[in-house]
Amino acid sequence: MRTPPATGIWRAGNRVALLENGEEYFERAFAAIAEARQEVLLETFILFEDKVGLELQRRLVRAARRGVNVQVLVDGYGSPGFSEPFLTELDNAGVTLRVFDPHRPLLGMRMHIFRRMHRKLLVVDAQTAFVGGINYGADHLHDFGPTSKQDYAVELQGPVVADIHAFAAASLRNGYGPLRPSPDVAASARGQATVSFAVRDNDRHTTDIERAYREAIRAARQEIVLANAYFFPGYGFLRDLRHAARRGVRVTLLVQGQPDMPIAMSAARSLYRHLVADGIRIFEYGQRAFHGKVALVDQDWATVGSSNLDPLSLSLNLEANVFIRDAAFNQDLRQRLERLRERHCRPIDPECLPAPGGLRLPAPVLYHMLRRFPAWAGLLPAHTPKVVLMAPANGDAADSPVAEP
Template sequence: MKQTTARNGVWRDGNRVRLLENGEEFFEAAFAAIEAAEREILLETFILFEDKVGLALHRRLVAAARRGVRVEVLVDGYGSPRFSPEFLSELSAAGVSFRSFDAHRPLLGVRLHVFRRMHRKLLAVDGRLAFAGGINFSADHLADFGPTAKQDYAVELQGPVAADIRDFVHASISSRGVGASWNPAPEAGAAAAGDARAMLLLRDNAGRSDAIEQEYRRAIRGARREALIANAYFFPGYGFLRELRHAARRGVAVSLIFQGEPDTQLALTAARSLYRHLVDAGVRIYEYCERPFHGKVALVDDDWCTVGSSNLDPLSLSLNLEANVFIRDAAFVGELRRKLQDLMTQHCQAVDPADVPPYSVLQSITRPLLFHCLRHFPDWAGWLPAHTPKTRLVAAPADADNGRTP
């Protein structure tokens, strides 16, 4: 089976991939996998709340641990700041190992660990099935949450790339949530399960600091007909913007989908500050106005796409720990394209270049300064001692000596 390496990742042949849209599809598939687990459940998530989704996950994890499945969970200390004693004690009693990443205590009621988040959303079950994407375990990913329910995507994977995800999450949970020591084996660690090529790529603060961004840029440089990016938080560096402009100017149909009803107003303000720069090169921009857009997906032509946790903003590109799966499969790319085209035609407002104000002389001077400050602020903030990565065991298994806890 031929494998190809790319920037700290390995393209694996022989995968089965399935696109999951929003919490309705993702939770059904993830919960079914957890219920069927026989040996091991490894989970990393940025957000886990004690709402109806978090409690449904909790029940399944406890039940799995009680029937002898090894269950390891890592959540982010900023995204998932607190849990009730009952929630944690039930996990401990069942034998679940439950850790929090960068779990610094507030100082005078102020949370200092704002940056360097464990932003990944990965689930591995028995080394044979895995999930990746942007969907957290919280009720705001379900339509019945109301007008602020998020629009998002994930992917279910089976085959060699699922084994890669399992090996990485195991290494991550065993090494303070960073997983920098993990390197994919040259040869596949699992049998083929389908026809798709896929690759797991990570962003960390060690040797993979720009792996996800560079794979995006490589694909955009090679685009022949189309590049479609749908991303919740968009404020990349000049190099990324240059690739998009060059692609549009050589005739590639470059389309971008952003939040039009953002959960954070700063995200829309930052993205809109780039509109003039992009539309002048022929880039088409759409704002999704149905509800908050939380996706982190993209496709190029008919043979490349990505689904993952990484936004294209300074936090995700400079500080956060992220995970994206890249896929080469015409059927999967086609399905993602249909989903995004429906979004554009049914639920988005196209940005008219005539309505984007030109830069004034003063803005031509101040905008580059503001751009660089916003782009590099997370890097500067990352020097703070409060952002030294660590994990804390917040729910230790009652039988911690039996080998359940690494």
Template sequence: MRLGRAREPWRPGNRVRLLENGEEFFPRAFEAIAAARREVLLETFILFEDRVGLELRDHLLAAARRGVVIEMTLDGYGSYGLSGSFLAELAAAGVKCRLFDPRRTLFGMRLNVFHRMHRKLLVVDGERALVGGINYGCDHLADSGPESKQDYALEIEGPLVADIHDFVAGAMHGRDRGDSWRHPPAAGRAAAGDAEAMFLVRDNAGNSTAIEDAYRAAIRAAERDLIIANAYFFPGYGFMRDLRDAARRGVRVSLIVQGEPDMPIALSAARMLYPDLVGAGVEIYEYCRRPFHGKVALVDDEWTTIGSSNLDPLSLSLNLEANVFVRDRGLARDLRRRLDALRRQDCRRVEARSLPRSRLWRTLMAPVLYHAQRRFPTWAGLLPAHTPRVVLVAADPASEA
């Protein structure tokens, strides 16, 4: 795999560890918070007030009471169900808790669906970071039932943590409301391992295509093998062209998507793309054991990415996202082993003979439907009602504006 010099810096000297599902992620996150000496910074899209959310709250309260500075940002759409008492208890203990774009519901419907803060980031003492797609809720644990989610995260130690810390600290103090984030100079931290890694965000300023661009560069550089496992797959024309071109030049291109989706429209959208991809030689697998929530990819056993960004219009055009990109053979082998087991045990392969026969109306309407679905979130996101705001939670809920 040959990648040219990227504009964004790769940081050498990192130690990385792949975490699969809540069973691996939550113990590492809670252990890191319990060991915090100075500071905990946390961003998440969803925090549920269930046994996982309550355990997180207890660890944050214990850390705050021993003098650790704690700041957190929760998305107002994803974490809309939290009670005032839950948040007020954290605020009373000194936790600075912010809600990103909280809005009232209308007839039970949440209206702040666009420009969501979709990142999942945890940074402890500027020394350890956890990045991925896992939210804080029981639905990331297998014992919660058949609707539990399959997902991944990455634990990082080393120089890259300084980049992640700089970003999260800046975002919590206003940088996300218009300014584009740029990587700081190399921090000079001691090496913790052998992995090269890069942290990228997608915002609505100068980094609007950063994550997608990194994906596409890796796809174009692939020489042998490419696996993309993504929950919501509905990318743009250029991304699709890169996948088809890779398959046609002999790269084995595999795509893992939801087969038992938590949102049926996601599977319907992805299936619109199947004929085009399968016709070019792309292997498509639908994961059918439970809802698939991962956002990971692997190229040539050298390059991986793990993060919060789906490959759909919301993530690629509107949401605030964060991914880590890694060049490390050990991590790549670990991710490949897990994805291979997924394909072998819990996926059905989409065969060309199972695709619907081409009909004139479908041939004429498919491009129209494709572009309408691609563009609708962007059109809707231009409405003034969707301009995000960030609210600091008060210790007394009655005192909030």
């Protein structure tokens, strides 16, 4: 039986704009919300009550008060709680806020790290969509300091927005929107880009994003650039990448050098010896935390989204990416990544790699064990994530779910 394509339908005639960091993203996202007339659908892993989160709240409240239907879904791990005044203002304005899989902390610790809703989607009036890796927090702005994040998103207009809107509208109630091509593609062509929207879930689309990456890598003829915050994919992904380098494709990997999670950098570094042996160039970004999840292949393929290339994103989290065929967008992303590499990245010298030591498992066994470990751990105890509708109450918002109407 023929394997179905990893992405949804490719939609021609889209306008796609690359947005780098919070300075570019928040300006465009907040402007779109301010101009909304009918509907705002927003999903985010993290929403903090800092200057960015409070500005988002103000924009959503204003939209709701002028009659816009405003629906928000946040993750219970990434956004563990909100103050009562924050919730009350949203509720009074008519904003619907839901939380994906909320749990009470255990001894002050959030334990439900697996099966998180990691998507970052915004759809306004079913005409404009934003997809990427940027959360709503001040740590995505340069003035946050050395721990601020380097990240990317895209703004889209055109026929693909109908697919993103259909998914977001369905997923807000349970986190699992069916990824079916929307029959409503009446949006007029806005540009030259051909775009496909893909998700990863724990139901019917468990490997869609990973397969889309691997299909592009296997088809590459000249160049592959992967810029990813958490790089520790499975053995098959690494095999495809190394085979590409062996057949003469110029493969460049840009990863963290100042990580927000040191274990992630250690995992990535454990792969360096295997990768550089095949001629793959590796650069560590050292100015601040790298949080991007972008890639390009040859002259006209690119992706931007929420999915890292690590076990959590590829095995458990709910993720969303767009895949873009457009030479101009590809060139814009390439130039930005080249500037980043030239100004703020340290090349990994194959001659300076430390010699391996200790007990070593065969590489295929090691990769598969680490690749599948989160999925195994997620079964202990197994549970079905749920979405709860939040309302103001005394105490932590996550303690105050109310039944869906």
